[in-house]
Amino acid sequence: MEQTLVIIKPDGVKRKLVGEILQRFERKQMTLAKLKVAKMSRELAEEHYAHVKQFDFFEEMMTYMTSSEVVYLVLEGTEVIKTVRKMIGATNCLQAEPGTIRGDYGANSYQNVIHASDSPEAALTEIKRFFNE
Template identity: 55%
Template sequence: MAERTFIAIKPDGVQRGLVGEILGRFERKGFKLVGLKQITPSRALAEQHYGVHKERPFFAGLVDFITSGPVVAMVWEGDGVIASARKLIGATKPLEAEPGTIRGDLAVNIGRNVIHGSDAPETAEFEIGLWFDAAELNDWTPSDQTWRVEA
């Protein structure tokens, strides 16, 4: 199986109508969407997701923000998808993100930086398992697969 990553369009991205734009960037890159849902996360889910930051002063704000509205949760699959997605997303601080990246083009403030992406295989596995049941992930083969990657 190819590598998978978890991507979430945060409430600011959903409210600003950026879902289609962001989905399109991942599709044009050639990655395969295997899981997609819109959900307003519970506090418990948010606290688990951001658990690594629990002792940080910004933890409560992260949890409040991610639970403030709908999130579009996704699982993308493809060779090198974790590292490539991080490049597509751009730096955490939008003002440091390169033009052409999602954050460089669409975000202005670190507290409203539009999107989250897993940063490592272990993180991706944890986040996918947290946000999705196995039955919600679809293993399928795009008809243009031979044009995406070498066999």
């Protein structure tokens, strides 16, 4: 069974969208394998977003991602990575289709409510990063 990591970001938690987002995944017959609520440390945020460190918005994004609690999920299902990526929509929510999570709720390129792994390799790395028990 394929797994993926999903993070409901601070804006999604603050705006009380967690239940709505979980319900969307459950309606697609995905299994919620793990869930935890925690504040992301600066160290984990820098590791997770190292691929955008060169961009001007990096510091603002670090402040945002460590500002309050996030919800970490591990979802399981057939082709779950591809399905979740389709459901969340384009990273830049201004380009995301209506009906996707980012298209319906996102604010900008990083305050876009949600993160999801983009490949099986990323999913393995990210699940280990945030669920390292």
